[in-house]
Amino acid sequence: MADTTKPKADTTKPKEERKSWHTLSYQEQQQRQLQKLFERVDKPIVLPEPKKEKGAKPPPDVVRNVQGSSAGAGSGEFHVYRALRRKEYTRLKDMDEQEAKELEKQEYAEKLARMKAEDEERIAKNRAKRRRKNKDAKPEKKAKTEVEHKTEEEAKDE
Numbered sequence: 001m002a003d004t005t006k007p008k009a010d011t012t013k014p015k016e017e018r019k020s021w022h023t024l025s026y027q028e029q030q031q032r033q034l035q036k037l038f039e040r041v042d043k044p045i046v047l048p049e050p051k052k053e054k055g056a057k058p059p060p061d062v063v064r065n066v067q068g069s070s071a072g073a074g075s076g077e078f079h080v081y082r083a084l085r086r087k088e089y090t091r092l093k094d095m096d097e098q099e100a101k102e103l104e105k106q107e108y109a110e111k112l113a114r115m116k117a118e119d120e121e122r123i124a125k126n127r128a129k130r131r132r133k134n135k136d137a138k139p140e141k142k143a144k145t146e147v148e149h150k151t152e153e154e155a156k157d158e
Helices: 026-039 075-157
Strands: none
Touching: none
8 A cells, every 4th residue: 555645844954944825015025036046146137128118000091982871881881980090099199299308308308407507607697706705814814914014023022
């Protein structure tokens, strides 16, 4: 008769090395991934490239069977018309969104340039103020040192 009992867990290993069979939280998953990366330091890390924005296909040059949604169109033509209309509206919406993004980028660049110019102007003003202050302070220092030298000479004479 074959032994049908389950083997007991290996108790010779410390508790940290035993495999745990619970679901991992996101933090534990990330920790385990980092540990694996640090174990193999010499192996290069492959980072996926960011997704590229997909633009809508340009409209077809020639649209055959151009018909409206009523008057003389067969029952199948309505669905073709509706699909073409949906694609065109999607394309126009994407164009509007793209234009809005470009406008936002342009406004942001203008705002940055304006803020940088204001900062430069303020910095230049403060720099000039400091230089004037230092120029005014230097002659006073010289005047003080001359007065101190005179008082020291007078003290020596006495």
